[in-house]
Amino acid sequence: MTASPATFTPAAVLSPCIGICRLEADGLCAGCHRSGEEIAAWAGMGEAQRLHLMDVVLPARAARREPG
Template sequence: MPNDPAPVPAAPLTPCIGVCRLDERGYCEGCLRTGEEIARWRDMGDAERRHFMRDVLPARRKDS
C-alpha cells in the first residue's frame, strides 16, 4: 500500500548499560565485553551479536 509508513529498523543488539570501565580481567564492568569485543561490535553481524548475548554473556555473568 502506498500510504504505509516505512519500516523502522530494529535497534542494534547491545549489552551496553553505560558503565564503561575494564576490570582487572579485561572485561567491561557494565557489559562484560572485552575491549576487543567492544571495538568490533559495530562490525559484528546480527548472528554474532545474538550469539554473544545468548551464550557468551550469561556464561560470563555466572563466572563473575
Template sequence: MNTFFRAVLSPCIGICSLDDDGLCTGCHRTTAEIARWSQMNDDERLRLMETVLPERETRRR
C-alpha cells in the same frame, strides 16, 4: 529517508569500566568485542548476548 535497524541491541548498560581481566564491569564484553560490535552480524551478536556474556557473568560471581 532510509533508516538502519539492528535487531540485536547493545548489551551496554552505561557502566563502562574495565576490570583487571580487561572485561567491562557493566556488560562483560572485552575491548575487542566492544570495538567490533558495530561490525558484527545479528548471529554473532545473539551468540554473545545469549551464550558468552551470561557465562562470563556467572563465572564472575
C-alpha cells in the same frame, strides 16, 4: 521504486551495554562483560554473532564473576 524516508525504519542494533563502561583487571567491561576487542568490533558484527555473545558468552562470563 524506492522507499520514502517516512516508510523506512532501520533496525536497532542490539547491545548489552548498560552504561557501566569500565574495563576491569581481567580485561572485561564491568557492566556488559565484553572485552575491549568485542566492544570495538560490535558495530561490525553480524546479528547472529551479537546474539550468540548476548545469549551464550556474556551470561556465562557474568556467572563466573558472581560471588558464591
